[in-house]
Amino acid sequence: MKMNRVEPFSFRFKREVVSPSRAALKNNDEVYDDYIDMLMVLEDGKWIYAIDGKEKRKTKKCDIEKGEDQKDDRIWR
């Protein structure tokens, strides 16, 4: 059987992930502070802890993580 053009049935239900991957984001409004070991974001002109920010996370990981994340992926693969 020639399978080179066939996609799995589940691909019929694929939905585009809404937001970009972290690497693609190039976000200048956030920075990881290595001294406090937390992510900081720029909101209303002030640097605050990302966990205190109003904005929801914007990355692909965030899109898929709500409730789903087998991204340990046999640790990585």
Added chain:
Amino acid sequence: MILILSNKYDIAVDYVVRVLSKKKIDFLRINTEDLIDKKVSVSFPNFSYIITKKGMRYNLENRLQSVWFRRPGKPFEFTLEENRPRKSVITFVEDQWHAFIEGLKSIENVFWINDPDKNRAAENKIYQLKLAQKIGLQIPKTCITNDKEEIMNFLEQCGGKIVAKALYSPLIEEESKDYFIFTNIIESVKEIPECEFQLAPMIFQELLKEKVDYRLTIVGDECFPVKVVRESDRGVAEDWRIIKDGLKFVPCELPKDITDKCVEFVKKLGLVFGAIDLVKSFDKFYFLEINPNGEWAWLQKEAGLPIAETIVDYLVNGGIT
């Protein structure tokens, strides 16, 4: 010392870091995507396991008490495409670091949340369903197959409507875009070419009607259940993860029998942490799946659940609370 293995954009870790810092608990956060910028060494015969961070040398062999194996980042994961080495280099480098991280298990008497080997095993949905059933949790009628005829028979048995979902990670990474496969309702497969099914097995389950979704986050013996509802307090007919806005996660209580079985389930999997998806349909609770390293930060923030504090308690007390 508590060691956290994750990546710098993992917000859940920030909640835990905040608690650790407030309580002045000795910890070391390693965002493993950055290991390529750090210095490490393991020595014999006097065994030492050294990681250097911010100019400090940490010998984990004599300091390590607990590890939170959260979401180790991959080398180059957050590097822009144009700055990445070629794929073969990335793969090789990832494998070497993977072995280095895995080697931490050779340090004795360390408490892990979760043991990465147990995480890996627990991610298998067939194993999950089998164990859940054995423990006495109700599971939906299920057929995992790549056989079109089996699917058609199953559809008929289930009254003409079933749901379908991926057996493993539902993320599809294409060159230019990424896609995700949620749970979908299937009413007929007659017109679908057989080869599409044959290519990969998939999970098919009975459609649970008038369902209400629950997410039960477990840390050791502590349970944090929430009910997933729309703003209007109705349940969600479809896969709730599709809905981006207008969802509420309301802390709730579940029958003790259900939480007891779920705690037992997590323990039998050899895990400390687990995020379980349950569904209530016509007064009966069904187990859908467990995410052994599931996301919970949004529950800490939106539903005010003290999950970070509980994880810290377990890390500090080595599982004895």
